[in-house]
Amino acid sequence: MASNANGASNHAQKDALARTKRWWFGLLTKSVFVTCVAVYVATELTGLDALIHTWRRLPYSAHHLLATYPLVDAHADVPMAIAEKLAGDVSKFKLNTSALGTHVDMPRMRAGRVASMVMAAYVPCGNASIKETHAMMQLVRDIADADDENVVIAKTASDVRLAHATRRVALVMGVEGLHAFEDETRTPVEESIRNARRLGARVITLNHNCHTAVTDSCCADAQPAKSVGGDGSRGLHRPEVLLLLNDLGLVVDLSHASVAAAADVLRLSRAPVIFSHSGAYELCEHPRNVPSNLLPLVRANGGLVMVPFHPPFLCGDSVLAVVEHISFLARHLGIRHVGLGSDYDGIPKGVRGLHTGVDAYPVLVDALLERFSPSDVALVIGGNFLRVWDNVLRQASTAV
Numbered sequence: 001m002a003s004n005a006n007g008a009s010n011h012a013q014k015d016a017l018a019r020t021k022r023w024w025f026g027l028l029t030k031s032v033f034v035t036c037v038a039v040y041v042a043t044e045l046t047g048l049d050a051l052i053h054t055w056r057r058l059p060y061s062a063h064h065l066l067a068t069y070p071l072v073d074a075h076a077d078v079p080m081a082i083a084e085k086l087a088g089d090v091s092k093f094k095l096n097t098s099a100l101g102t103h104v105d106m107p108r109m110r111a112g113r114v115a116s117m118v119m120a121a122y123v124p125c126g127n128a129s130i131k132e133t134h135a136m137m138q139l140v141r142d143i144a145d146a147d148d149e150n151v152v153i154a155k156t157a158s159d160v161r162l163a164h165a166t167r168r169v170a171l172v173m174g175v176e177g178l179h180a181f182e183d184e185t186r187t188p189v190e191e192s193i194r195n196a197r198r199l200g201a202r203v204i205t206l207n208h209n210c211h212t213a214v215t216d217s218c219c220a221d222a223q224p225a226k227s228v229g230g231d232g233s234r235g236l237h238r239p240e241v242l243l244l245l246n247d248l249g250l251v252v253d254l255s256h257a258s259v260a261a262a263a264d265v266l267r268l269s270r271a272p273v274i275f276s277h278s279g280a281y282e283l284c285e286h287p288r289n290v291p292s293n294l295l296p297l298v299r300a301n302g303g304l305v306m307v308p309f310h311p312p313f314l315c316g317d318s319v320l321a322v323v324e325h326i327s328f329l330a331r332h333l334g335i336r337h338v339g340l341g342s343d344y345d346g347i348p349k350g351v352r353g354l355h356t357g358v359d360a361y362p363v364l365v366d367a368l369l370e371r372f373s374p375s376d377v378a379l380v381i382g383g384n385f386l387r388v389w390d391n392v393l394r395q396a397s398t399a400v
């Protein structure tokens, strides 16, 4: 009797197990069917491309992407803004100074999740002063010293990566225009470059809107070029200065250089070079932009064209104009050769959507995610610049 009862109980258990299995299998089949129908309907409604694109960027909002990958803005005129608008008072830089009309301040750097920014020491053409240039660089150092828990001075790309990983902002010192070193002290430009590097400068823009003994500018309308070679094509007059910049591991910046000077530098430089705040001439015929005949040279050099937010350089006044220049350059130059250089605080107003200042970067990143994969956006917003900086340092003969 007992064994019969056990047998009946086992049989009942097996039945129950089989029923449970059937139930789960049925649920799984229905779920797969419902998912397939949902995917089919969504595809029909939105188009396959859109669906795939949505899926690819699904884990990425702008904020997620900016938390994961460092954003580097290759050109801002913050020292000039502090000197002019804040009367050199760095302590005000820590406040939310939007009322003072600056594009950059620490709270908005945090809101925009900026990892790094190149801060250019700039003195106007015709008013060159090494002393004033050094004072501008000191302003950048003062910003970092005043808030050393949150701000560091970066001397290498690795410094930027570390700062991003530890949620700090890395400031990179730049000098905009070698005219700054052609003042009345008659210090040889080579010595001034070495001094600037010693003080922390890592990006050197060869020109502003005036020619120098080293290179011609794109935009010195009232000033004849210092010397043009017999074939009329030369714009780099002192190649040895370029090679010194390469040796010292300084990033050479061709924004503001003439087309002839840029072509010479792109052919001769041992290290990749950048246009830190220039758009595509093909889309906007402004002399500050990079013409299409230079693009193959930029690609061969391994360099970058970094798009600004200044409406006259874009021939457009919205965030889409920035995206259009980036898209054009990605198509004709390659995604690995494009970057960002807002020119914040050097321009009266950025394009609509980015006009508030550095807090608006997520707006741009969201717009880029509409067209590019997250990994390509990561390259454009900073990955390309950091790779180029690594390569510049690899070509240097001087230890950092």
Ligand SMILES: [Zn+2]
Pocket (backbone or CB within 6 Å): 176, 255, 256, 277, 346
């Ligand atoms: Zn500039």
